[in-house]
Each structure stands twice: as C-alpha cells, then as structure tokens.
Amino acid sequence: MQPASGNHWRIFGPGKDEQIADAPISVGVPIEITGLVVSLGARQVLHGVDLLVRAGEFLTLLGPSGSGKTTLLMAIAGFALPDVGDIRIGSTDITALPPHRRDVGVVFQSYALFPHMTVGENIAYPLRLRRTPRAEVAARVERALALVQLGGFANRAVASLSGGQRQRVAVARAVVFRPRVLLMDEPLSALDKPLREAMQIELRGLHRELGLTTVYVTHDQREALTLSDRIAVIDNGRVVQIGTPEELYNRPTTAFVARFLGESTILPVEVSDGAVRYCGRPIGVADISADEDAQGLLIRPERLRPLPFGAQAPKDCNVFRGIVADTIFQGDSVRIEIVLQDGAVIALRSQYAKRAATPLPQRGEPIDVALAHEDAILVRRNGA
Amino acid sequence: MTSLTSSPHLRATRRMIQIRILACAPALTLVAFVLIAPVGWLSWLSVRDSSGFTFRNYSRMLVNSGYASSLETTLEVAALVTVLSVVLAYPVALLLARLRGWQARLVLAIVLLPLWTSLLVRTFAWLVLLQRHGLINSTLLTLGIIDAPLALVNNLTGTVIGMTHVMTPFVVLPVTAALQAMDPLLYQAAQSLGANRWRAFWGVVFPLSLSGVVSGVTLVFVMSLGFYVMPSFLGGGSLRMWSNRIQTNIEVYPDWGAASALGVVLLLVTAVVLTLSGRVMALVLVRGAADARG
Amino acid sequence: MLGDKRREGVGWRNPAVWAAWLVLAFLSAPSLIVLPLSFSDDTVLRFPPHAWSSRWYVAFFASMEWREAATRSLLVATATTLVAMPVGVATALALRNRSGRWENVVRIAVLSPIFVPGVLFGVAVLFLYAQLRLNNTLLGLVLAHSAVALPFVTVLMEAGAAQLDRSLEVAAASLGASPLRVIATVTLPLLRPSILSAALFAFLASFDEIALAYFISSGEYATLPRRMFSALRDSIDPTIAVVSSLLIVITSALIMLTFVVGIGQRRTRQTGLER
Numbered sequence: 001m002q003p004a005s006g007n008h009w010r011i012f013g014p015g016k017d018e019q020i021a022d023a024p025i026s027v028g029v030p031i032e033i034t035g036l037v038v039s040l041g042a043r044q045v046l047h048g049v050d051l052l053v054r055a056g057e058f059l060t061l062l063g064p065s066g067s068g069k070t071t072l073l074m075a076i077a078g079f080a081l082p083d084v085g086d087i088r089i090g091s092t093d094i095t096a097l098p099p100h101r102r103d104v105g106v107v108f109q110s111y112a113l114f115p116h117m118t119v120g121e122n123i124a125y126p127l128r129l130r131r132t133p134r135a136e137v138a139a140r141v142e143r144a145l146a147l148v149q150l151g152g153f154a155n156r157a158v159a160s161l162s163g164g165q166r167q168r169v170a171v172a173r174a175v176v177f178r179p180r181v182l183l184m185d186e187p188l189s190a191l192d193k194p195l196r197e198a199m200q201i202e203l204r205g206l207h208r209e210l211g212l213t214t215v216y217v218t219h220d221q222r223e224a225l226t227l228s229d230r231i232a233v234i235d236n237g238r239v240v241q242i243g244t245p246e247e248l249y250n251r252p253t254t255a256f257v258a259r260f261l262g263e264s265t266i267l268p269v270e271v272s273d274g275a276v277r278y279c280g281r282p283i284g285v286a287d288i289s290a291d292e293d294a295q296g297l298l299i300r301p302e303r304l305r306p307l308p309f310g311a312q313a314p315k316d317c318n319v320f321r322g323i324v325a326d327t328i329f330q331g332d333s334v335r336i337e338i339v340l341q342d343g344a345v346i347a348l349r350s351q352y353a354k355r356a357a358t359p360l361p362q363r364g365e366p367i368d369v370a371l372a373h374e375d376a377i378l379v380r381r382n383g384a
Numbered sequence: 385m386t387s388l389t390s391s392p393h394l395r396a397t398r399r400m401i402q403i404r405i406l407a408c409a410p411a412l413t414l415v416a417f418v419l420i421a422p423v424g425w426l427s428w429l430s431v432r433d434s435s436g437f438t439f440r441n442y443s444r445m446l447v448n449s450g451y452a453s454s455l456e457t458t459l460e461v462a463a464l465v466t467v468l469s470v471v472l473a474y475p476v477a478l479l480l481a482r483l484r485g486w487q488a489r490l491v492l493a494i495v496l497l498p499l500w501t502s503l504l505v506r507t508f509a510w511l512v513l514l515q516r517h518g519l520i521n522s523t524l525l526t527l528g529i530i531d532a533p534l535a536l537v538n539n540l541t542g543t544v545i546g547m548t549h550v551m552t553p554f555v556v557l558p559v560t561a562a563l564q565a566m567d568p569l570l571y572q573a574a575q576s577l578g579a580n581r582w583r584a585f586w587g588v589v590f591p592l593s594l595s596g597v598v599s600g601v602t603l604v605f606v607m608s609l610g611f612y613v614m615p616s617f618l619g620g621g622s623l624r625m626w627s628n629r630i631q632t633n634i635e636v637y638p639d640w641g642a643a644s645a646l647g648v649v650l651l652l653v654t655a656v657v658l659t660l661s662g663r664v665m666a667l668v669l670v671r672g673a674a675d676a677r678g
Numbered sequence: 679m680l681g682d683k684r685r686e687g688v689g690w691r692n693p694a695v696w697a698a699w700l701v702l703a704f705l706s707a708p709s710l711i712v713l714p715l716s717f718s719d720d721t722v723l724r725f726p727p728h729a730w731s732s733r734w735y736v737a738f739f740a741s742m743e744w745r746e747a748a749t750r751s752l753l754v755a756t757a758t759t760l761v762a763m764p765v766g767v768a769t770a771l772a773l774r775n776r777s778g779r780w781e782n783v784v785r786i787a788v789l790s791p792i793f794v795p796g797v798l799f800g801v802a803v804l805f806l807y808a809q810l811r812l813n814n815t816l817l818g819l820v821l822a823h824s825a826v827a828l829p830f831v832t833v834l835m836e837a838g839a840a841q842l843d844r845s846l847e848v849a850a851a852s853l854g855a856s857p858l859r860v861i862a863t864v865t866l867p868l869l870r871p872s873i874l875s876a877a878l879f880a881f882l883a884s885f886d887e888i889a890l891a892y893f894i895s896s897g898e899y900a901t902l903p904r905r906m907f908s909a910l911r912d913s914i915d916p917t918i919a920v921v922s923s924l925l926i927v928i929t930s931a932l933i934m935l936t937f938v939v940g941i942g943q944r945r946t947r948q949t950g951l952e953r
Contacts, residue, residue, distance in 0.1 A: 039393070077852055081393035096392045099851045100859075112849035116867045125863075126853035173853065403857075407772035408784050410765040411828055415787055418825040419794060422802035429805075472704070475697035489937055494702050500929050501709050502886040504906040505922035509708035511914070512715065519711065519726075552705060603792075610795025613888050617910060627797040634801055634893070644805075647798040654795055 028056035028213035029090035036085035060224040063234035105174030120154030126177040144172040254380040266296040284373035294378040301349035303375040307368040317370040430645035441645030458626040462608035473555035481563035538620025555600030562596025602661035716919035734916040747905035758823040758884035766831030774839040796889035804893040814899040827880035838872025
C-alpha cells in the first residue's frame, strides 16, 4: 500500500489524463442539497433539508431510527426520489439522474455482496460496467483489496468470509471505480463491539488516504464522534444542528442534540432581561444566546465538580446544593445522582482515580457541586 | 428546479408503472387470446342460433332430466374425491411439515412424482389394477377376502379412486404450507396443558391448518368439475359427468350451441364454488386472527 | 430440545405416520405397476404377466406413429418452454412483492387456465382454432400449451423472486448497472434454481398435456398423450405400458435433477442474506 501523498489517486494507478508526478489533484467534490422534500409512499420523511457537504470531508448523519437519515443518504444515492428540491454533486445537478448514472459509491448495512460472484468479481463489477479493459480491471481490483487489507482474496467465495471481511470487500467495491462521493449506511452495525471499534479506526485511515467526500449514517454517537469531520444531527426529517464533534458536544443548540451526544441533564431556567435564573437564583452561563427559546440549562455530568464540605465557592462557578440519591460505580468512573432542593435530579460523573484519597459520597449525604460558568450552556428545551 | 408536478419522484414512478404494464402485456395477451376471448365467444354462442337469440340450449337442460342427473353425478364425484383427498392428504402433510432436510425432500418427491406422471399413464395403471382380472381383484380373491371379482372400474368407484389418486398431491401442498407456518410450540403447549394427542390435534393443529385445507379443497373441487379424460376411461359408459356431455356434444353431434351452453353452466358452477371458497377463506383467516388475539 | 419433540412426531410409534406412509405408497404404487408390465410377453394386459420379453419396446421404437408422436411432443414442449419462460419471468418480475388491485387482477388472469374447467378450455380453443385454422398445427399447440404452462412459471418465479434480497439489486444499481443490466447480471443469475424449476415444470406441463391436445391435435399431428389416448381407447396392448414406463423413468429423472440442483443453489442464495 502506498503511503499517503499529495497525489491520492496513485493507489489506483494513473488514469487516462493523469500524470504520476503532478501536483495533488483535488479529490472529492462538495455535495449541495437544497430544500429537499422526500416522501416514502404517502408519508413525508424529509421536510425541506438544506445541507452542504464540503469537498473531501467526512460528514456523519446522526439520529435515532426513523429520523430520515437513511432516506437522506438514499436520496443522494438516487433511491429515494425527492418531491421538491435539488441535489448537486460538484457542479452537476443529479436530482433527476437515475442511480446508475450518479457515480456514487454506496456501502450498505448488509454489505449486499453478490453471492454468485467471487470477491474479485464483486469488486470488478463496477469496472466491467464501465468497460474498463481487462488487464486494468485485475490490477485495480488487487489494489483495492490491498487498500482494505485483503490482498490476495480475489478468488475467495463471499460465503467463506467473516463479517468484518465482507465489510471490507463492500468498501473496496464501492471505491474501486473512483466515485466522486462515498455513502455509507450504518456499515458497522452488524459487527460486534471490538471489531466495530477497530473498523472505525480503519475507516478513518481510509478516508485520510483517499480524501473522498464521505457521508456516513449512524445512530451511534460514539461512532459519529470518532469518524467525523462534521456531524449533522437529524431528527424528524430535519437537520437540527450541524458542526464539528466538539461544537456539537460543547455547544449543542437543543436538548435533543445534547442528549444524543453524551450524557446530559437539562434544567428548566428563565431567561429575561439578559439574566438567567434557576428557581429564582441567578446562574452564570457561557453566553446568553440570541435564541429566545433557549430555556434549558445543560449540565454535563463530567463538568460538575463536587465541593468539599464547607469549602468556599470557586470563582466563576455556579453552585448547586443537594442530597446524594445514588452512587454507581461504573468501572472507570463513578456516577452520582443528586436530588436538588426543588426535586430535580442531576448527575455527576467523576473519574475516580485514587481509592483512598476521597471516600465516595454515601446516600443521603448532603453535597455541593460546582459548574463553571463556561460549562453552563443554554439549549432549547423541546429539541426542535 | 424541480417542482411538485414534475418531480423526479412522480416521473420515475410513472415510468416504472409503464414498464411493468409492458412486462405483463405478453402474458395477458396470450391468456386473453387463448382462453378468455374464446370462452367469452363461446358463451355468446350459447344464446345464438341461425335465427338469432335463443335460450333453447338452456331450456333443454331444464326439461330433460338427464342433465340434472349429470350435474348431480358431477357434483357427487367432485365432493367424494375432495373429501377422500383431504383425508388421505392430511397425514402426509403432517409428516412432511415435521421432517427436515433430505427426508423432507424425499417425501416431497414421492408426493410430486404422481403429479408429473402423465395423466394417461395413471389412467392406464388404474385400468390395469381395477379390472376384473386386475391386480387388486386377483389379490383379494387369492387371499380369500372376496368370492367374486368386484366391479371396480367402468363405474363411479373406479372414477373416484383414479381421481383421488390424481388430486391428493394438490391438497398435500397447501396443507403442508399451512402447517409449516404454524408455530410448533403451540402443539407442545396444548399437550403440556393436559390435552392428549388427539385433542391437541383437533383443538389446535387442525384449525390452524384450515387455510391450507380450504385452498386444497377449492383447487381439487374445481379441477374435478372440469375433469373429463380420466372419467371417460374409468367411468366406462355408465358414468355421465357434465364434462363428458360437453365432450360428446362436440365429438358426436357437433353442436356448438349446446356444448357452449353446457360449458357456461360449468363455468358458473365453478365461479360459485370459487366465490364461496373465498368467503370461507376470509372467515377462516379472520377467525384465526381473532383466536390468535384471544 | 424442540428437535427431539419433533422427531418424536415422525417416529413409527405415531399412527399418523403409518397412515402417511400408506398414502405415500398409494400415491407411488400404481405408476410402478406399469414398469414390469412393459416387459410382459402377452398381447393382453394381465398383471402379473405370464412371460417376459422386451418385444413391446421393440414394437414401440419401430412404430413410426409412436416415434412421430413422441417427436411432436418433444418439439411442442421445447417450444412451449421457450415461449412461456420469458413471458412468465417478465410477468413475475413485474408483479413481485406487490399486491395492489391491478396486480391481483393480472395474477388471476394469468392463473385462469388452472381454474377454468379443462373440458371447457379445450372446447373453446378448438372453436377458436377452427376459425383461425390453427387446429393440428404446431403453432396452435405451442400457443395453447404456453397458456397452460404460464401459471406454473409465474407462480414459481414469483415465489423465488419474493425471496430475493432486494439490497443486492439496489447495490448493483449504485455501482452503475442500468435496470436491465441489474436483471441480467444479478436478478436472473440469483434466480437460477427457480428458473430451472419453472422451465422443467413448463416442459412437463406441455409434454403431459392431454385436455387440450385431445381437441386440437389428432391423427398424424397427434402429440404423445393424444396418441396414448387413442391407444387406450382402441387397443389396449402393452405398447402403452412401454410408453408409460419410458415417461415415468424420464420424468422421475428430471424431477430428481431439480432436487439435486436445488440443493446446490440454495446455499448461494442464502449467503446474500447472511451477515
């Protein structure tokens, strides 16, 4: 396998018009989706989606089942046809193009490898459709297999492969014909955990290698955080928020996004005249957003710090006082559930490193916790 | 820009519909040409003669008592064959539904084999077996079970035996399918609740297989109505089924009007049977769903 | 655990199993009678035969009438298969997985040859062909038999196509295959076992067909079943046993063949669905 270089397409050998020693070719093209409305049968699934996927970026569509993320992916692939709206790949408007003319590579959840063909024939399939000369086909198939660490597997039968191997063949098949865009529909969901995490790292490496614009669908937030340049959170057929993993995690705009990525507690607060109040008490927040509907205070469990009893409140921190309801040991961390004065329950997560240093809070003990102003985020409560 | 009226969705859907219609066209044309049109034409003929409209062909049936008895015989034969087929088919279906792998395939092959043996071969075989000096009579005589040969052929008995032999596989298949679709745990559950094997069968297994039984019964009954080749050999001269009357009207006379009228009546009887069966099937399925919901 | 219970149900202690095997014997025995009969030396049908010889086999192969009839049947059956298969496969693919009102109407229409009484079908076709002068012609027979074979082909292909993993066809399209290419390179190859079964059933449906052939083929244009009908009616001699035996052996061999082929193919189809 060739090391990553400026000329990414060297993996597949030079094309007709390429020169080996040239400057980097721009790989990957942007995808522009405007006002997309898609119905499946009588039911409208996507309600006017606008999305721009930048050239070469790895964008994940993250959402619960039924949110429409797969439909959006299939719309780009050409299998879900829009009622209204446009899709452009690069400078080409593909909205009216049938799937077989869109030149996109798709990796399906079930891999969809052709059982009546060998591994090599599966990968050669798109090349043969494009009338690639036979010698070149063989070479490119072998290089694609090498790319996914399956060199020499060309003559194997699909039935003899493990799940992980099939997944890789599916990827190889989807990229061998140099598509402009790569689409992946929960490709790792059928694998067990350790294999899935290993494959995530590999996919990440693959993306860096190839530089293809990739749209990835998953409901697993950890997967989304691991793989993506940006994440678009989808709910009920709409893009709720889009941004880098850090942005979405640290600055979610709605409770839905906050709950989907990481643990969270949302407390209802009142925002008026530029001040935030919880149960009448003033709360310092990271910034008062311009969003009038942001009436929830997001508390990430790992951002709460327990205060030693009687200690002074640190600077720029909000302090909450409550009673410990439960202490749960979870291996690398401890989760402490705290009931506040007004009955709300918040959670604190502590990386419990040293045993004897501080004893764990017991049930019924009073406890003070501090939340830095900069960690107090305002979000929309109902998640829309 | 795409708009709602000419969205890719609508256009592609419309295109798919056109392609599908095109794909079905040859089949529909063939069946329309070979079957539907001629039968329709023939039905038209049944009320026409050289001088215009006539109901002569139908009134003849009401006047002449021979027609009524033919219809009776036909229905009787069909009913007998149907009942016997179900009784014979059921144990085989039970066995087939419980077997797996190569054993299941073997039994299935034995069931299907007579289906694909030529009808005439089977007719011939039964003629040989049921004759006065045939295998069955000789065996029974030798064993001393009977004193004189039984008249097993050239009558209703022979016809029913032969037709049952043909029809039984047609019941085995749908009943097997229905039994296989049944949750095998239900039978065990019934037994664990105290029902003996017999009651577990009648209370649980049989009702759930009813949809298959109804399919099989319909198929066999309808096919029996139109059967004429085997009855003409095994029934001898004494059995006048409706289909044989049609055959005679064409071969011997040939009276198109009369034959087509007979055919129309047969078609109507078939249609009635199919409609009834449809109703029963709907009932069975609804009952089954209701029982399942408890 | 469930497997044990199941095997208990098929054991010899269960009276229903005895009944089942008796019925199976009933179903297969008569056809088997025919085989020894074909080697009888008598001129009359008697079972068991008094003496054995293969004279009737010689007589059969020597008879031009029988050879012609056999050839005709083979020809018609082959042509029927070649007509009914594409028509039926196309219809099955168009109808699969859809049960709208129109789809069901088409299904009923295509299945009608089974539900229309055989004698009426025969008379109707005779009448039509009398007007079109298609009686006793190859074309007439092939068209009529294709209509008879069509329901079998369509049902078998629809059943096979319903089990197909749709995602494979979607994947093929995403890789650049036009709808026709998808059918040619993915759908049909995966349907190979169904196609073989359907072709076999179409062939046999035509080869064994008598209800229509009785009316529309006769004399020197007779098909094999038609010839057998005449032989049965006019002169029952063991030649019929010979024809019957040959038919049984050939048909059984073909059926066994589908089962063997079916075993091999089932595995490949399943791997499309496995993870």
